[in-house]
Structures are given as structure tokens and as C-alpha cells.
Amino acid sequence: MPDPHLRAADADRAAVAAQLGEHMAAGRLRVDEYDDRLARAYAARTYGELAELTADLPRPVARQTGPAASTPAPWAHHGIAHAGSWGGWSGGPSRYAAWRNWLATAVIVLTVWIATSIGSGELLYPWPIWVIGPWGAVLLAQTIASNRRDDDEHRRLT
Template identity: 60%
Template sequence: MPEPHLRAADADRSAVAARLGDQMSAGRLTVAEYDERLARAYAARTYGELAALTEDLPLPAVQARSATPVVRTGCGGGSLEAARRSWAVTAVVVLAVWTLTSIAQADLQYFWPFWVIGPWGAVLLAQTLARGRGRQPLS
């Protein structure tokens, strides 16, 4: 945090409130402690007052592991494997809808699922090939 005598902004108070909520969820604070600290957080005027509210709590996981590199996959922050699973589930659903529609109409319908799963599958394939060659996936 910046110098303790500097005035805190609403965003700073909200960040401390969120951190307190995380710590309560983790079991480090009781509900009563959380309520008391939360009230003090929103009443705080300086960074020093905010820092005092969290000084006995461990750093958030993101700050504690700041040396860990962040890998972007271009798939909403998830893994490429998760993106493949999402694509596969979506493919099954749209293919089932197309199949049931074709059966209900007793006629082979236009194959519109291609426009849903085709481009997405092409992007996943490009990312997989890029990763296989040791390059960063497209984002």
C-alpha cells in the first residue's frame, strides 16, 4: 500500500472489504470480526487505517505467489483442455438439436451447427498446434 498518511479512495476501501470477505470465507475471521472490520474499512480515511485491518491476515494467494508466471490461453483465462471440453459439450448439444429438428421435420435440415462449432473448433485447433510447436497460443 502507498504511504500510510495518504487518503484512501472508495476503490481502496472496497478492495479491503473484498479481502476481508475472502478471509472470512476461509475461516480466518468470525462473522463478528468481519462485521467490525468491514465497518472500520468503510469509515477509514487513510491507507494506514486500511492496512491495520489486514495486517494480521496472510497475503492473498495472488500476491503470495507473485513469482509464478501467468499463462494466458486466450480461452477466457481457463485451460485449453477446459476450452476443448466446452467446445465438445456445445457440439453435442447443437448436433442433438439439429438431429431432433431433422427427425421432427422428417427431412434433413440445413446443417447450421457448422456455424456454431466450426469456427470455434478451428481456433482451438490453431491454439493446439501453436502450443505443440512451443509457441504461445493465439489470444
């Protein structure tokens, strides 16, 4: 793990948040404990602050196979598993889950906008664009970057 006084990145905070969610789902954290730790994770500035949030929890188990499986997860001995950018955005099921969440949110906000427009009798300002537009742009950029990383990794391994 990097020195505890060094600044943590958004990806580090998101990775700890994902790890806390897994521990809550496993029953190691109560909902109120999870909420408190999650708020502290996103407010954390340093690796030391992040490490405190998972110090009393078991380390994550590496789920990789092949040559990379023998390499321990970075910072695993301090309870922080760096799972790629944006808390596990490295492809696979999480990539599709992010798009499903975006789509579900888009449907909800568009439904609310349409219902309020119909209820008012006039076409209201299209505010859902500010919810789904930037989020969709970020997801698209991450998908493209992830696909490029996957291609680079495939070329490197072959």
C-alpha cells in the first residue's frame, strides 16, 4: 500500500466503497455501519483514511486465474483492493451493470418529465438531459477506454 499520508484517487475511494458493499451483503456490516463507512470513504483524502475503514474486515480473496493470480491484489494487506478505475470498471459484468443502472435511471427521469409535462398541459424544460447526458458520456468514455485496455491486454498476452 502506498504511504498512508498520500492522497487517494476517486478510483481508490470507489474500490473501498465496493468492498464495503460486499461486506455488508455478506453480513459483516449493519446498514448503519455501512452508511457511515461509505460516507467516510467518499470523504477520505488519504490512503490511511481509507485503510481505517476496512481494517477490521477480512481481506478480499483474489478471483483471478492464470499468471496474474499469483500476484497479490495491490494494498490487499491493508484491506484495500484496487479493482481498476471507478470501483471495478475493468469490463465484464460490472460494465453492463453500470449501463443497466443508467438505462433504469433514464427511464425513470424521462417518465417523470413526460408525466409532469402532460399534467401541466405544456412541454416543460427537458431537465432529464442533465441527469442522463453527462452520466451516459462518462459511461461511454469508460466503455471505450476499457475496450482499448482489453484489446491491449489481449495483444500483450498473445
